[in-house]
Amino acid sequence: MENNQGQYQQLQNRLMEHVEKERIFTDPALLLAYGTDASFYRLIPKMVVRLKNIDEVIFTIQACAHLNIACTFRAAGTSLSGQAVSDSVLITLTDDWRDHQIHDDGFKITLQPGVIGADANKYLAAFGRKIGPDPASINTCKIGGIAANNASGMCCGSAQNSYRTVDSMKLVFADGTLLNTSDLESVKAFQSKQSTLMQGIKDLCKKVADNQQLTDRIRHKYRLKNTTGYSLNALVDYSDPIEVIKHLMIGSEGTLGFIAEITYNTVIEHPHKASALIVFESIEEASKAVTALTGDPVSAVEMMDGRAMRSVADKPGMPDFIKNLNLQAGTLLIESRAGDQALLDQQCVSIMNTIAQFKMIESISFTSDANTVATLWGIRKGMFPAVGAVREVGTTVIIEDVAFPVEHLAAGVHDLQKLFDQFHYDEAIIFGHALEGNLHFVFTQSFEAEDEVKRYGDFMDAVADLVAVKYRGSLKAEHGTGRNMAPYVELEWGKDGYALMQQIKALFDPHSILNPGVIINDDPQSHLKNLKPMPKADDLIDRCIECGFCEPVCPSRTLSLSPRQRIVLYRELQRRESAGETEGASALQKVFEYQGIDTCAATGLCADRCPVGINTGDLIKKLRTSKYKKFTPIARWTADHFATTSNMVNLSLKANTLAQKVLGEKAVAKVANGLRHLSAGKTPMWIPELPTSNKHRPHNSMSADQTNKKVVYLPSCASRTMGQQAGNKESRSLTEVTESLIKKAGFDIIIPESLSDQCCGMPYDSKGMNLLADQKSKQLEMALWQASEQGKWPVLMDTSPCAKHSIEKFTHTMEILEPTVFVLKYLLNHLTIKPIEETVMLHITCSSRRMGIENSMLQLAKRCTSDVIIPEHIQCCGWAGDKGFTTPELNAAAVHTLKAQVPEHCTRGFSNSRTCEIGLSHHSGIPYQSILYLVDEASH
Known part of the structure; x- marks a missing residue:
């Protein structure tokens, strides 16, 4: 579909009637950035639009239709086959599309397309339920993409995918018509307005029913996992046009309409699970074992060929025997699930009895140990990235996704491996969901030269013939057709099956404005065009x-x-x-x-x-x-005169407090932020949550009996200079509270020498001033090494970013702890905790997440108060050292959902980074302070 620039300008003008200009992008650089997805195709859109509600979606689709401009919907952009790229208009969604509703005690859940798959399961966890689809990208991919691609995964198979578990949908069609399949009034209105579509669906159902050969082919194809083309099984499984429409939308990849909402029938999440890793002498033996297991109580059987196992052999934590496996070996990772432990044990025995007849050479028996299970599944999940990590620069990683009838699994694997050798894909590996005959194969490919593109094209022709013709399998089992497999849809389905798909596309989208070129594509070379450079x-x-x-x-x-x-x-x-x-x-x-x-x-x-x-x-x-090179002399001076620099910060905080008292907040804000405006953002932003000056000076505290309970306390430069924000009911500084808590637990405090000169170096590191960062870090390390008596005593740093940075940089063996872990490990046993009856907010800093102490922070907060809320979708507050002052829009964007998540009765929040707490306080409407305040208040 060709359009001139004038049409796009008309479209932009029309869109701006209903969509904020800031959410319409036409800058070439941003179009390139936003237009990229996970596939190996590159199409650069002419326009990217971020839409925040269904009215905007309807308006945008209608505007595109009026001007005959194509549009493509995208959720998370994790699609692998080129179904979410566009050279026209790319429609993406804002974070406003994250609503969910749980019904029938968790047996149903309604989700908007912007909900991340893992979040849906998090919402259902309390009910012991989950959504059926479980793609490997579930922590990133969104419901809109999961449904539009009919994604499945390791445990879901075809019995629990979106097609099988969809209950109802809210849909927008190519002309902007809205249909809510769960609303009778909406259905009646749709039937009246879309009578041509309704009759067309009925005619297609009859056409299939009258063609027994085609009906049989459809049933055979969906005996397997299959996402090649449209879901033709809808025409066999259902006769009600609304049901047919609903199920055709699953796997339609945005070519038939927009999925604005979907309600799933959920599936059980068994509380008891066990996994085992079994290595057989050959892939044939492993395949025979898979066939034997089809009647056993297994929830997942993942197959990995010898090359796949070799690819992860050198990864940390891998079993030693993996390094010695030959390339002919075949490995199965098996999982079983049950409602109670006794039943699970029985199932594991039954499974092992089934596979005992096959030639095993290594095994890790069924276990429920969390660490071992994580290691076993880490083997399987690490295979795709293992190939990506070792590929040559300039090549891309391609993952293909086919399904063989399970009775032909061994032969299919063998033939695929022969194709790898024939086309010289020596690094290619095979793994997949063996119970479904669903195999993924991963290889690296360069598209820089014509002969490389031809090699890939010839290889794909051979794969298509092998899978679709020789074994009558699926060319796409779960990744969707996209651009990559569109030229082969007719090969797999035959002329009459493909003609049926063409008719479906024409019925739903007569002017072909929705994602053209995907699924239906008349160009036999389309999969070899628009290849992404790397x-x-x-x-x-x-x-x-x-x-x-x-x-x-x-x-x-x-x-x-x-x-x-x-x-x-x-x-x-x-x-x-x-x-x-x-x-x-x-x-x-x-x-x-x-x-x-x-x-x-x-x-x-x-x-x-x-x-x-x-x-x-x-x-x-x-x-x-x-x-920042031009600022290095100034930075070097601050590093060499850190105490003076800290004093200057302290003075400025005192001056700010005085100005607020004398002039008032509004006047100070007007002057400071007016100056920022005049300087084009070169001066810091002023906010009322700026801290007061910290007048307290930490000092050594030694008890008379000289106990062995000692800790080196290193207050960060932020907590040394910053007190509480003005107006906070709690007036004590963090250094005061920390000292109070340590003494309460009976510990002696050791303060390092020349404290006011000390800094972990992170302020310099964040600006790329590595030499200065290392200078300060080494200076601090030596001071702490001396204070801790060469590592004899633990070191408490009262902010998590400093602790993390120091742990990574220090070379001497010292125990460096941030507040949460220090309290849990050293103080709790010496304190009496009486939980406070109060709801509090808890922010887990990015440094805490990277140190893996999220659960520890939550555990500590729950010990101290009755109700703890961790706000959703805020992984980092975006304060980022001093960017909260210099680039405040970053902080605002990172926590833009925070205030709406603070309950009315909640009056304070806690964290473990003094600077982060400034931005959190500003954007939440409640004061945030260190979690040490909470512990101190709840302890005796």
């Missing part, structure tokens, strides 16, 4: 596969860019530089300066979600080295 950019990020798993935890994702998008733009900058392309380079660099560098919190949370462990923050800090 140029070398920097060793820190070259392994990125652009999967998007990082995005949910990024504090800047709604403001500017996510880690994936930062990498996309940086790769493009480096590509242009290498190619000598100057056109548009400065404009792109300017966009990246703010969107990529200035607004990155550099928390590193992305690394914990990244399959290959990339910390995009490390790249940003590296780039900041040159950006």
Whole structure:
């Protein structure tokens, strides 16, 4: 569909009647960044629109239809087959699409398309239920994508996918018509308005019923996992057109309409589980075991070939025997679930008896031990990233997804392996959901040369013939058709099956404005076009596969860019530089300066979600080295005169407090923020939650009996200078409270020498000033080494970012603790805790998350108070050192949902970072302070 620029300008003008200009993007750099998804295709949209409600969706679809402009819907962008990219209008959703409702004691749940799959299961956990689909990307992918792709997963099979568990839907069609399938009035109105569509559906059902051969083919295809093409089983399974429409929408990949809401029939989440890893001498033996297990009480059977096991052999924590397995071995990871332990034990015995007849060479018996189970499933989950981590720069990782009839599983694996050898994909591995005959194979591919593209095309032709023709299997079992398999849909389904799909598309979308080129595509070479380049950019990020798993935890994702998008733009900058392309380079660099560098919190949370462990923050800090180079002399002076610098901060806080008293908050805000406006944001933002000056000075406290209960207390530079915010009922500073609590537990306090000169170095590190950061870190390390008597006593740092940074940087063996772990490990046994009857907010800082102490913080808070609320979807507050002052919009974006989650009766919150608490207080409407205040108040 071709459109000129004038049409897009008309569309933009029309959209701005109902959609805020800030949510309509046309800047080329942002179109590239926002237009990228997890697939190996690149289409750059002409426009990206973020919509916040169903009225905006209807208006946008109608506006596109009026101008004959194509549009594509995207949820999380984790799709692998090219179904969520567009060279026209890309429609994405704001965070306003995250509502859910639970019905019938958890047996049903209604979800908006922006709900992350794992969150849906979190909501259902208290009922012992979950949604059926369980894709590997469930911590990132969203319900809209799960339903639109009919995603399944390791345990769901085809019995619990969206097609089988959908109860009702709210849908928007290509002409803007709205249908709520659970509302009789809506159904009646739809039947009247869409009589042509309704009759067309009836005619298609009759056509299939009259064609026994086609009916049999459809039934055979859905005996397997199958997401190739449209869900033709809807025409066999149902006769009511509304039911047919509802089920055709599942797996339609946004080509038939927009899923605005879906209600699922949930499935049981068994409380008792056990897993086992069994290695057989060959893939044939493993396949025979799978066939034998089809009648046993197994919830998951994951198969891995010898190359797949070899790919993870060197990963930390792997069983030693994996390194010695030959490439012919076949491995099964088996899980069984039950309602009680006795039944689970019986099931495990039964399963082992079933597979005892096959030739096993290694095994880890069924276990429910959490650590062992995590290790076993870590083997399976680590395979895709294992290939991605070792690929050559410039290549991309491709994961394909087929299904064989389970009786042909061994032969199918064998033939796939022969194709790998024939086409020289020596690194390719095979793993998958064996009970369903569903196999994934992963390989690396370069698209930089024509002969490489041809090799890939020839390989895919051979795979399609093998799977669809020889074994009558599914070319796409659970990843969706997309652009990648669209040219092969007719090969798998035959002319009459494909013609049926063409008629379905024409009925629902007669002008083909919804995601054209996906599922139905007349170009036999479409899967070899618009291939994404993966140029070398920097060793820190070259392994990125652009999967998007990082995005949910990024504090800047709604403001500017996510880690994936930062990498996309940086790769493009480096590509242009290498190619000598100057056109548009400065404009792109300017966009990246703010969107990529200035607004990155550099928390590193992305690394914990990244399959290959990339910390995009490390790249940003590296780039900041040159950006902040001109400020290095000033920074060096502050590092060399840190006590003086701290005193200056203290004086400014005193001056601020005095100004507020004399002039009032409004006047101070007007002057300070007016200056910020005049300086184009070069001066800090003023907010009323700025802390007062901390007048308290920590000191050594030794008891007369010289006990062995001692702790080195290192107050951070923030807590040394900052007191409470003005007007807080609690007037004591953090240093006072910390001393009080330590003494209450009977510990002696050791304060390091030259305390006012000490800093962990993180303020310098965040700006890429590595030498200064290391200088301060080493200075602090030596002071603590001396104070702790060479590591004899634990060291308490009263803010978590400083503790984390020091743990990572120090070379001497010392026990460095932030407040939560210190209290739990050393103080609780010496305190009497009487919980306070109060609801409090708890913010878990990004540094605490990275240290893995989320549960510890929650445990401690629950020991001290009756009700603790951890707000959803706030992984980091975005204060990021001093960015809360210099780039306050980052803090605002990161916690934009916070205030709405604070109950009316809640009057305070707790955390473990003094600077983060400033922004949390400002945006929540309640004061936040260290969790040590809560412990001190609840303890005796």
